[in-house]
Amino acid sequence: MRMKNYEFWFVVGSQFLYGPEVLDTVAERAQKMVDEMNASGSLPCKVVYKVTAKTNKEITDVVKEANYNDACAGIITWCHTFSPSKMWINGLANLQKPYCHLATQFNLEIPNEEIDMDFMNLNQAAHGDREHGFIAARLRMPRKVIAGHWQNESVRERLGEWMRAAVGVQFSKSLKVMRFGDNMREVAVTEGDKVEVQTKLGWQVNTWATGDLVKEMNAVTEEEIDALMAEYTAAYDIATDNIDAIRYQAREEIAIKKMMDAEGCMAFSNTFQDLYGMEQLPGLASQHLMSLGYGYGGEGDWKVAAMTAILKVIGEGKGGGSGFMEDYTYHLVPGSEYSLGAHMLEVCPTFAADKPRIETHHLGIGMNEKDPARLVFEGKAGPAIVVSLVDMGGRLRLICQDIECIKPIMEMPNLPVARVMWRALPNLETGIECWIMAGGAHHTVLSYDVSAEQMRDFARMMDIEFVHINKDTTPEKLEQELFLADLAWKLK
């Protein structure tokens, strides 16, 4: 669990005006809130109460410390009492970590009999949080605002979901992507400015020779292959007599994994146009690596490879699955309109509704000397999103669409690859129109675990454009939104 390696710092705003007793009470309550939230099991990472801040220096110091602490994935602020916000300027102006303003209060109720001016002076988050909100707005801080009582389960869930997106940001900042071969020739949408991406998102995207991978493959031992075969046999049904093809995929997987682990890479891309020295395009190999948490993108699509790895982290432990996907073909029968997603081999088995089968089939695309082994299965039903990151020239645009996955409406017995079927929102035709207008790619990350709100949080924290296509989107509204965003991002 990579999520558990991170923590979030709770910074509570106050001031000296109310005397030491009030400050002691605030600190005591802040600790109690943190303890109870940590014990609730609703949050994916630990929250650490850091300070009841009363001075510019205390805030500046805690921000400095947060910036340089690798375990700290973000700060959560709240003003139990009024905290004059000019004292926050120096700290917030230097904050480099994700920031959430939890607009809450300690008490759930206004105590009818008990309430007097002392109570009012102690419990003034309602105006303290407004002063705090102003300075963040004035400083144009990218931040999340969550309002509600801290013991309310839905508030904790929202905070937890934001924390997951913030961990995705931290993961992204040090993500390394291993490219075997270039992008597929002539394809535009898989291109991108790697310097811009590294500056904005932190990704180190570099290339390694396919020949070096082949060398690594040749060094894999039969014993190593036996061990991985045992894992395959435990996780999947073997539905082919061609055991050599499966062993060859195991050899590929072991070699790719060794090269990635040696470089600290958590995502990779390859292309069927550059398999020189390999007998099969990695199919089962890439699929099993994705199930282990590595990101993957086909046809050299390093952007989708990296996004796959990031969504896997954000959704870690949720059990639904996130992975590389491609819109392949449509069912356009009126009243029963669906998109069929698949890839030539590499669909992540975390999507599978049932135990995947290992099959071997001929693959006509690319230089496959032998029939590649791959996992074949049907995807699960349920709400999900598809996400595409595109380079608009001068900026990145993250496009997210809500979808409803269904059990595929037909068996497709001759389709030799894993498949997922869904209805895009608001409906298939309008959904396609909007996706195409926004410039979304054919490659996406599909996720049952990550929400559109988390993708919006991620884009805000990364300072990139976000487009959300959902049940309320119309082509007219979207056209206007894209037009205005284009102007705004050029000025930014």
Ligand code: MN
């Ligand atoms: Mn593709």
